[in-house]
């Protein structure tokens with residue numbers, strides 16, 4: 030491999046711009062040195078022949094990184110233009126919903142797949158490219174940067190000093206004493222000071238230079254963990270609704286676990302409470318304060334084939350409250366919603382003419398019992414049941430199997446009509462076939478609560494947490510501390526001061542000014558052209 | 568208690584106003600003959616300005632505490648509470664920068680911005696809203712207040728950027744840059760005008776109801792508390808119109824529950840801003856930017872550039888901590904998921920990505936100074952869109968109704 034040999038005798042890797050040891054710049058320039066990576070040899074700046082080189086260089090470029098960030102940003106904005114599918118009404122079919130609600134634009138949005146934008150292949154690809162770019166860009170920089178900072182020597186090449194942003198050269202009577210005095214001041218400001226032949230290097234907060242790489246590592250871990258969710262078994266996110274008093278298999282457990290909704294309860298804010306009166310009036314009415322399910326967990330020790338009768342063994346019971354999930358075997362059950370549904374309907378068999386009543390009939394909508402014997406020759410038969418009744422051209426039908434709008438066809442048997450008269454009853458509908466002597470009077474309706482739970486299993490959570498933690502550490506270390514270095518050197522009887530920081534030049538300059546107060550050394554001047562101009566105009 | 572807390576907020580507001588005047592006087596007052604006398608006088612004014620601003624901050628903290636006691640939960644759960652808190656965080660941010668750089672200019676500009684936001688907050692209902700179960704979680708106020716602090720600090724970078732632009736832009740002739748600065752000024756003024764308009768109509772108890780039909784053909788009522796420049800599509804006035812009904816109707820596709828009223832508010836804000844801007848231009852007889860520039864003669868642009876960058880450096884980690892990390896912890900606790908691509912969550916992500924892009928652009932040459940300053944302005948617009956626009960226009964889990 031080619032090397033670059035410096036005057037000081039050190040062999041630098043090929044591509045080095047500033048000697049790792051003495052800081053000798055290898056170009057013949059008078060401009061300020063680009064100190065961002067200490068002039069170290071970065072792979073991306075050195076090789077550009079093979080395909081691998083080209084790919085590496087592409088992904089290590091900050092420009093490309095910024096483009097990727099901006100593309101993810103624009104993609105995300107696109108995802109807010111219309112609601113994502115998960116936020117539209119759950120019973121609305123997306124094929125038609127978007128077009129009906131938003132016209133041609135909605136149709137386009139749906140057709141381009143933007144209704145599930147954050148699951149689309151191109152968005153995931155962008156995230157993957159971002160991750161790749163983070164890895165390549167970080168490796169490209171951290172390794173050479175680490176080498177240079179580790180190898181740096183106290184005494185520096187004079188042109189290195191002269192080409193720092195903060196620089197001054199002063200002729201003083203006692204150079205050594207001046208340097209010692211500044212050194213003491215710097216030590217008080219918690220610089221780590223190294224000395225070599227009367228020259229000084231004071232440095233602090235080098236660790237903050239690793240901040241970006243640490244935070245990028247955290248980000249890569251988070252992105253990786255998010256991708257892991259696509260591996261089966263790592264991540265379960267399902268919902269289940271259970272009626273009060275019933276049990277259901279918990280989705281995602283392969284019929285191993287069953288949950289019973291023993292009781293569902295809900296508490297409302299008191300609308301007469303002075304504190305909330307005004308606000309509750311504005312949203313006219315009831316506002317839930319909290320709701321919960323008292324649940325029993327069972328394990329199925331029998332067959333786990335879908336449809337087979339489970340053999341249940343009680344495991345534990347507990348409450349599932351909003352904000353307080355119920356957890357077992359790495360699965361969490363969250364209380365995410367509730368609903369009510371019609372449960373029982375009460376009717377009365379009555380004579381239309383006389384109004385005489387012959388007994389009540391209770392229809393359990395889960396299992397509408399077929400015959401209700403009221404004695405004395407009066408019977409009521411449930412002929413047909415439509416849980417979600419609607420009238421079609423060819424007769425009554427049901428929209429779904431949920432009892433949203435129950436409709437029941439009865440046959441009313443009486444001593445006068447042993448064959449039965451037919452009556453059809455639904456909410457706000459009463460259809461009679463022929464001229465009946467009897468009728469079914471609706472008395473009341475019993476509702477039943479249904480709890481809605483989210484079933485969650487997430488084996489990537491700890492990894493996301495770890496990544497997030499590393500990310501925050503990296504951000505803090507990189508943003509809240511600055512890496513500062515001051516070089517003091519005797520050159521031809523003069524004392525040279527040169528200084529570098531990765532950010533916060535104004536504060537840094539003030540710090541140095543304070544440190545040289547007791548000496549006759551002249552303040553380092555900011556040699557950056559724009560700063561110079563800006564200061565002159567002051 | 569509630570009354571006390573709103574009085575405290577009023578006092579805080581006037582302290583900020585007073586402090587702004589003090590700092591303003593200090594920065595203008597320099598044509599005195601006696602240099603020495605002048606500089607000590609100026610020093611006193613600056614000192615008092617900062618002290619009064621600090622007293623204002625203490626009053627606002629007292630407002631916050633008393634409201635917390637009155638409401639029973641940390642008062643950051645509706646638009647009024649959130650925006651006042653955000654205003655307070657801008658003041659906190661300017662103090663952070665003041666203690667690092669001892670620069671009063673940033674404070675001089677932050678206080679009015681904070682006041683604009685607090686005034687705007689008072690447009691929203693201040694009554695206590697009971698929290699839905701999902702919001703009764705202690706992570707929620709932690710998340711929200713950290714976000715507000717982050718946004719407050721990021722706003723300081725906008726302020727530094729704005730001062731930078733006001734200072735460096737050549738105002739001797741009209742250019743794209745001078746026009747853009749005027750647009751920013753107009754934007755700020757329209758918020759002010761909007762607050763004034765809403766509060767005025769509130770005082771006269773203006774009310775006007777319309778009936779209209781939504782897409783399910785249900786007949787709905789919509790009540791305006793400002794005269795309807797824009798009425799709901801195909802609507803009728805309810806009751807006695809009292810002369811003025813409306814100028815135009817909202818387009819037919821605007822069928823959201825309150826869409827027409829929101830559009831009406833927006834139009835009022837735009838027109839109010841126009842009137843206010845026009846009046847100021849008429850009095851000054853030059854661009855607002857040109858009028859402010861002479862105050863900024865002693866400003867060192869590179870310092871402002873550094874302050875802008877520094878406040879992003881300080882604010883970005885806090886914003887990310889609140890807006891992404893704490894948000895995820897809260898969402899996991901309450902909604903069973905870390906992240907749901909809710910519009911507000913996307914908003915936080917977009918803000919974070921934008922400032923990440925800002926930080927990376929600053930690594931590249933040529934993006935410091937002017938361009939950075941404009942980026943900071945755009946960043947603030949993103950923050951305001953996400954705080955105000957997303958809440959009011961795009962509904963989601965976070966909408967504070």
Ligand code: HEM
Pocket residue numbers: 065088089090091092093094095097098159162163166167170241244245248504507920923926927929930
């Ligand atoms: C959203 C994702 C990203 C975040 C949140 C992020 C965050 C950061 C932060 C906070 C810094 C420190 C900036 C400063 O000191 O002013 C930084 C530096 C940097 N980032 Fe990123 N970054 C992201 C993506 C990327 C990508 C995709 C690349 C790929 C090219 C990249 C390359 C760099 C480089 C080269 C640095 C400078 C390191 C140094 O100063 O030595 N970043 N990043």
